[in-house]
Amino acid sequence: MNEYTMPIVAGLVSGTLARIYMLRSDYRQYPTYLHGRIVHISVGFIAAGLGAVAIPSIMEKEFTAVTFLALAATQFREVRNMERNTLTVMDGYELVPRGSTYIEGIAIAFESRNYLVILTAFSVTLAYLAANFIIAVIVAIAGLLLSKVLMSGGTIKRLAYIEYVKPHFDGAGLYVGSIYIMNIGLPERRKEILENGMGFILTPKNANSKITIANLGQRQAILHDVSTALGVYRDSGTPALVPLAKRDLKDGRLGVFVLPHVNDPEKAIDVIGAVPALENAIRMPAKKGKP
Known part of the structure; x- marks a missing residue:
């Protein structure tokens, strides 16, 4: 193991946990259990990995690796399109449909949560490298709390x-x-x-x-x-x-x-x-x- 292994692992784990925390199936039963959840957790894991390796890449002057963050933004936009298309098709079979406005809101939420995962993983890795493991844990907890605040919109x-x-x-x-x-x-x-x-x-x-x-x-x-x-x-x-x-x-x-x-x-x-x-x-x- 080199000096970046543990910080990257810490960022990867915290980011993935943040995505799992933000992924909840309620009475609306979406995302579906089990396969719908697997898809979103897998994408969240990839997002956490991108956020976790950004700081080590910059420190090693591997700036090309950072461009993957821009590529990730494009891919997460596809996540929004995937959710929109899936829910639109499903809506045709609902006795009381969701409607386009609701579907678009759900799709935006799933895209934005991947960016929160990147932010959490990025911050935890930076805290680990700049300070120590304890500070990284505190930052991870703060990231989860921030995710909770940003998840809870108006009702x-x-x-x-x-x-x-x-x-x-x-x-x-x-x-x-x-x-x-x-x-x-x-x-x-x-x-x-x-x-x-x-x-x-x-x-x-x-x-x-x-x-x-x-x-x-x-x-x-x-x-x-x-x-x-x-x-x-x-x-x-x-x-x-x-x-x-x-x-x-x-x-x-x-x-x-x-x-x-x-x-x-x-x-x-x-x-x-x-x-x-x-x-x-x-x-x-x-x-x-x-x-």
Whole structure:
């Protein structure tokens, strides 16, 4: 072993652990277990290796090796494309699809996490060479904490107040509170909706939130996550049983109508509150004109 072996190993291990820490399958079951995880951990291992060898390469004046970092950025962009294409194909078979905005957010997240792995491995190797093993461990822990902070973006509960409201009919019109959802002509469908449907009113907390939750992609993400977590009472070819989210044009409130298998309003509120605020949906009109 030479003087760079242990620093590189430390950076490689810490970077790989950071990727494993950032790779979690939840109720949405993505990435899939087991093969989807293997793919992402393998790419994370490669990213950790690139970050770990960068400092030794510079110290040995092997500057050509550093250009692999630029090549890695191109390859990780392909990771984003791979995720986008895979999820787009899968979306066609979902009873309640994710939508393009949600898919793009997931794809960006998987690409960016590989850059966090490189940063973690790079920092740990540098700390080991510049100081000692103890400092490298501290830097590794700091890298994991930083990854946790950057993983946790905004959620719907930070943007809006969520209230359960039982759906009702006014003639053939289906309403959640005072918000019109759709027209249901068949009496048997109305009966199914009243028996199984749930409604929620999302009241935005400020002007920025009002625009964000109005985004069609953000609405679809809410419907998808609730239907994934609690099931959905519908099959293909039943448009009357499709979950929908509609705005109150006067005050910006959002009416959410879902037909879950598990009719549990409290759990549904928790799920809606945990839906991520999609980066491509976030708007900040309140900051317009400010430097």
